[in-house]
Amino acid sequence: MEAVAEAPKKPSFFMVKVTAGQERNVARIIEARITSPDQGIYAILILPGIRGYVFLEAESKDKVSMIVQGIKHVKARAITPVKKEELMIHLVEKPAIEMISVGDVVEIISGPLQGISGKVIRIDKPKKEVTIEPTDTAFVLPISVPADQVRVIKSKEV
Secondary structure (H helix, E strand, C coil), rough: CCCCCCCCCCCCCEEEEEECCCHHHHHHHHHHHHCHHHEEEHHHHHHCCCCEEEEEECCCHHHHHHHHHHCCCCCCCEEEECCCCHHHCCCCCHHHHCCCCCCCCCECCCCCCCCEEEEEEEECCCEEEEEEEEECCCCCCCCEEHHHEEEEEEECCC
């Protein structure tokens, strides 16, 4: 009799309850425990808006149970399946311009002015540009750059 190979299961997402604030630590431990794709864990998600949970894409609930067993900050609750659609609403990326405020200190990360940092003095949302005053110059010379070419170093004081 010929052995028939079992079709691989379609991966699903599972929610694991962890100590709030320990999501990254738990994710790192899980990542270290994954030594091969044969273990059936394909992705680890930490959603910034949802504290106290780590989401795993895996073949089965049993595979998730095996990988998280004995991790200090994992709570003893049951591992819950989650629909992909429920996670996708949290994965929508915000445009770079939405993450910047007047008064933030930013660094130019690409283009000919890469490496220059300065304070944001104006934001032009329709053009998707920010105007900064460089901090390391002898005189004030505002520079306008595309918002996707800067990263926030320090948010303004609230």
